[in-house]
Structure formats: structure tokens, C-alpha cells
Amino acid sequence: MSRALDTALFVGALLLAWQGLYWLAGEVALASPAVTAGRALELLGQASFWPHAAETGIAFGYALGCAILGGFGLGLLLGLHRLSGAVAEPILVSLYSLPKVTLYPLMLLIFGLGLSAKVAFGVIHGIIPMTLFTMNAVRTVAPVYFKAARVMQVGRGGMIVHIILPAALPEIVSGVRVGFSLTLLGVLIGEMFASQRGLGHLVIRAIGRHDVPTMMAVTLLLIVVAVILNSGLLALDRRLHRRV
Amino acid sequence: MSKLGWWRLGVVGGAVLVLEILCRTGVIDRFTMIPPTEMVAALWRLLLAGELNRDIAQTLSNVALAFVLAVTGGFFLGLGIHAWPRLRRVVDPFLATYYAVPFFVFYPILIVIFGMNDLPIVVIGFLFAVVAMIINTLNGLDRIPRVLLKTARVYRMNPLATALKIKLPAAALHLFAGAKLAVAYAFIGVIASEFILSASGLGYAIAYAYNNFNNEKMYALMLFIILLVTAINMSFYVWEQALVRRWGRG
Secondary structure (H helix, E strand, O other), X not given: OHHHHHHXXXXXXXXXXXXXXXXXXXXXXXXXHHHHHHHHHHHHHOOOHHXXXXXXXXXXXXXXXXXXXXXXXHHHHHHHOHHHHHHHHHHHHHHHOOOHHHHHHHHHHHHOOOHHHHHHHHHHHHHHHHHHHHHHHHHXXXXXXXXXXXXXXXXXXXXXXXXXXXXXXXXHHHHHHHHHHHHHHHHHHHHHOOOOOOHHHXXXXXXXXXXXXXXXXXXXXXXXXXXXHHHHHHHHHHHHHXXX | OOHHHHHHHHHHHHHHHHHHHHHHOOOOOOOOOOOHHHHHHHHHHHHHHOOOHHHHHHHHXXXXXXXXXXXXXXXXXXXXXXXXXXXXXXXXXXXXXXXXXXXXXXXXXXXXXXXXXXXXXXHHXXXXXXXXXXXXXXXXXXXXXXXXXXXXXXXXXXXXXXXXHHHHHHOHHHHHHHHHHHHHHHHHHHHHHHHHOOOOOHHHHHHHHHHOOOHXXXXXXXXXXXXXXXXXXXXXXXXXXXXXXXXXXX
């Protein structure tokens, strides 16, 4: 209970800081928390808002799906095959830390303007952490499990489904959590540049028109949704890690 | 070089070679990608002509400033949060979800607060990098052996001396990992805001070249950033290996 209270206090402090900044910087720069919340509710009630939200949701859904499945497959391969894992790991780590925004024009040239470029851009953000986490999870599965499986003559498919997946699940969920944030970031950056639809586009349009309340309201909605979904994943993550 | 190193070189080199062949044979057309050798040639010409020098200097100084602020700020914020478990319990889920927030949208606000200069971009780079540093500082502090802290108490060190003489060296490897991430995130924050919103810097130069169908310049700039960031990562990696050899693992 005290934890809920502390969280409420923290959120209250954040809101207070926001209000303070608003008083400091004024109407031109910031909308007050109340105005932003009002504008957010207004947006939620507008029919024209939902196609943008749906566009972002669909792009994000595809991107996250591809990143998770692709990252899991790659991580599984690299984790099971020691040499290719050892060769690939530093390469993946340095790809992970590249500012991938620079590659967005490349995505646009390959996939054209539209949904697929955004999805592809989200995927290149999310797939690398997912691969790294899966690879390390598969590598650290206790060898005794593999021995037991071999004794019971479990086949390759059975090995993956019954041994590796359950043993590596907590780490994989951690990978999904990190991949989630980065994929969302990728999709939003994709929408902010050379795009006509989606929440990222709404924000950029609002910036262009100097419509501060809309800009902040869309951002607030994005943050709230991202934080709620990610907290869910975090809770699942902690629970799985405790179980093992 | 080790056997693994040769393998890695082979994989990367092979990928570049395949790309070169695909581009040269026309499987990938020139409007999508120019061959890697031409990228290198274009980059060489750009660097010789010196037309990029200002953008390079601006982007690098912004990244450097954001990085230094994030590392020092993140370390002290981490110390503060670690010292107050109640705050930490509340802040933890927020730190874990932090990177889902697209910070570029605050750029216009920051312009009004800090003015039309490089500071807003530095602040975005800082905001991106600081949390990676905080998280790693917390991880590092969690793993400091109790006995070291007791020693500090025995010697009656004040909090600042404890932080600098005991905690900083004891958590050094984790802090180093944080600093590595901070470099990466500072680059991402600075270049992404230049790309989307600013009117100067390397990120902007890439977006400008893209909008003008200037593939040669665009790929040369992309290559430059990739080589630069990889070189920085490599030097950090080598330095980290040296630290590990000296102090042993975490």
C-alpha cells in the first residue's frame, strides 16, 4: 500500500515540476498539465484522431512481431552454434549502438514511403536487443537439461519447445521489454520524418503549426500507453525471474 | 589477431563484398544504393573539400557535451537514488520504461527555454544518455562488497569522499558499461534531433541530402557516422578489456 502512495507522491512531484516549468517558460513553450489533459481527452473524442492512432498501432504491432520472431530465431541459431555466436556478438553490439536514424533514408529508398518503411525501421531498432538477449539466454541454459533431453531421445523440435523455450523464457521476456521501447521509438521516428499518417506525424504537424497543447497531448498519450504496457511487461519479467 | 577476429573480419568484409557485387551488377539500382567503394570515394572527396568540417565539429561537440553531462549527472543521481531505497522502489519502473518516450518532441519547448542555439540538442542528448548511466550506476552500487563500505565508515569518510574514493572505483566496471551506453545514446539523441528538427549538424546534412536526391553525399555521410561510432565503440571496448585485466571481473 505504501508503495502505491509513494508512486502517487512521485507522479504528483512530476506534475508539480511540469506546472512549475510552465510558469517559468510560459504559454509559448508549454501547455499546463490541466490544458494538456483536456486536449488529450478532446483528441480521444475526435473521430479524426483514431486513424492516426490505428496507423501507429498497426505499424508498431507488425514491427514488434517481426522483431520478436526474427530476434528469437536469430538468437536461437547464434546461441546454439557457439562459433557463429562468438563471431556475431561484437558485431551485433556495435550495430546496437549505431544511431540508426542515419539509416532511415536507406529504409525509405528500399521500402518506399509508407507503412513498410516504418515497420522496417522499427524492426531494425528492436531486433538487435531481442537477438542478444535470446542468444545469451540459450547459451546459459544448464547443460544438464540438454543431457536429460538426449537421454530421453528428444528431437530437435522437441528440444526447442520443451527445453530451451521454458528455460530461456525469463531472459526472452527481458529482451521483449527492451525491444518494445526501442521498436516504439523507431516507429515514431519513422513517422516524424517523411510520413503522412500516425501519431508521430501528428506531433510533427503540431510542432509545425506551433500547436503546443496538441503536441503535448499526443506525447502524453504516447507516454501513458507506453509506460502502462511496459510496466505490465516489467511485472511479468520480474515474476518469471523470481520463479526460476 | 585471434581466430575469432579473422572470422569477424571475414563476415563483415564478405557482407560489404556482396553489397558491392549486387550494386555493380544492377540487382540494387543506383537510386536505392551506391556501391560501397563509391561511398568511400565520395566520403574521401567530402573530407578533402572540407565542406563538412563545420557540421562534424558541431555534432561532435554536442555529443561530447551531452556525454560528459550525462556521465557525471547520471553517477550522482544514481548515488542519490541508491542512498534512498524508498525513492528507488518508486523510480525503478519509470527508469525501466524511460526509453519508450520519444524525447525529440520536446525540442520546440527546449528552444523556447534555452534559445535558438545548440543547447536544446545537447539537452536531448543528455536526456537520452543520462538514464542508461543511472541504471548502470545503480547496478554497480548494488554489487559493491559490504566490507568496503564498512571500511569507509571505520575511516570516518564523509559521503563525498566515500562516493569518490570507495564507490567510484568499486563500481568502475559497471560505470564503464554505463558510459559506453551513454556515448551510444548521446549520439542517437543528438543525431536524431538534428535529423528531424534542426537546421545544421551531420544528422541534418543527411536529411538534406536525402530530400535533394543526393545519394552520393547521403551515403558518404552515413558511412562516416557508422565508421566514427564503430571506432569510438572499439576504443571503449579495448579500454574496458584493459580495465578487466587490471581489476578482474566486477
